[in-house]
Amino acid sequence: MNQSIRVRYAPSPTGMPHVGNIRTALFNWLFARHHGGTFIVRIEDTDASRKVEGALEDILESLRWLGLDWDEGPEVGGECGPYFQSQRLDLYQKHARQLVEAGHAYPCFCSPQRLDDMRREQTQRKQPPGYDRHCRELPQGEIDRLRDGGTVPVVRFKIPLQGQTNFGDLIRGDVTFENSTLDDFVILKSDGYPTYHLANVVDDHLMRISHVLRADEWLSSTPKHKLLYDALDYKPPYWAHLPMILGPDRAKLSKRHGAASLTEFRDRGYLPQAMTNFLALLGWSLDDRTELMDRKELVEHFSLERVGKTGAIFGMDKLDWMNGVYLRKLTTPELTDLAMPFLERDLASSIPRPLDREYVLRIMPLLQERIRTLGKAHLPSGDAPSGGELPELAEFFFPDNLQHDPERLRGKKLSPEGAREALG
């Protein structure tokens, strides 16, 4: 047991986790398991307004589905709890206060209106948008006056006016930012909640996180975090920014990419072992030929050194192929058990329910070698069907539905009667 390796997956419950989010969770989990370390789940719910009902359950369910068990976090607790940031507000407030007292942060009374106007003007003049540090050097008397006047300030971090901030990244190498390009970001909002930056740094330190494995999109906020660690006199963790998973249009994965949520893949009939294997190969590889690996092999071989730097498009074709491979690895009874709920759900309604498992078991060998998913796509987004959906292929063997089939089957010689005959 390596006591020093502690990593976390820190999702925000603002929606369904997509494959990019879960790939990050997977890499953290693989890294922890490979090193005999600890995998922690922490919920970053510091924005009440963006909270989505059911998102938390969806996140945990996605992790469970893939078998990514966590050692500390929701439902299991742990010595560094609570694991919901909304239950740790006093800690962040204490740290914010401490930073103000040490001269690393300051209260800012600027109104949202003023900030908005300022940004709009900067953008118009094609200047980089950023806070103008209006409140950075307010005299104490002025601060007291504004506070007494009822304005609740935010707390901003003081970025050094000169110099540069440098940090190492296990995947990217050395990265340097000019401090002049960073602005005095908010660490504590006026409602008393911390922003991501503060909460993240405070918690990673308090939870003794050794390695921060997160998506590339965070790279440009890392200098802020580094500065925060320095100001707090905390030792920063090792950073490893993972290449992003992109949509077919090469852009960051988002809601409009439809089929990206994990539970949706589950509902369409993808196997968790196929999903895990496929996701592991997005940004990581073992060598020049090994592709099919089970959970145990992935844990055994995973290493940060073999994580790439290039963003990867989430390509459905290969996932469909791989799912078919895993489907074929199952024994026929195993497959039948997994398939029954999907058939009950997706077979034409004209076929009487409940389905006869014995019959399904008999036709399954004919289906197993050609299916790619267990269910049908139900996609409003209109994704192209994979062409290997079990219910569609299985309908051929249910007489009630025969009249609809002839065109769909490429084998023209085989009659439905012949098919049933072939079954013995």
Place this chain on the structure above:
RNA sequence: GCCCCCAUCGUCUAGUGGACUAGGACGCUGGCCUUUCAAGCCGGUAACAGGGAUUCGAAUUCCCUUGGGGGCACCA
């Protein structure tokens, strides 16, 4: 607009100065097998973004250009 990151087949990738006439996989495609389809097996298609530099020798090192992505909120 500014800052940061990245750059090998359509896609996922191997490759860390010579073993590269650039390897594997998906996809596409030809064949075999097979009563059909599929699966399986065998084969084919297809890439080092461009330009300089370093070197006896660059996919591999450096610089520039171009391209792509990400970030720049009292969101994470």
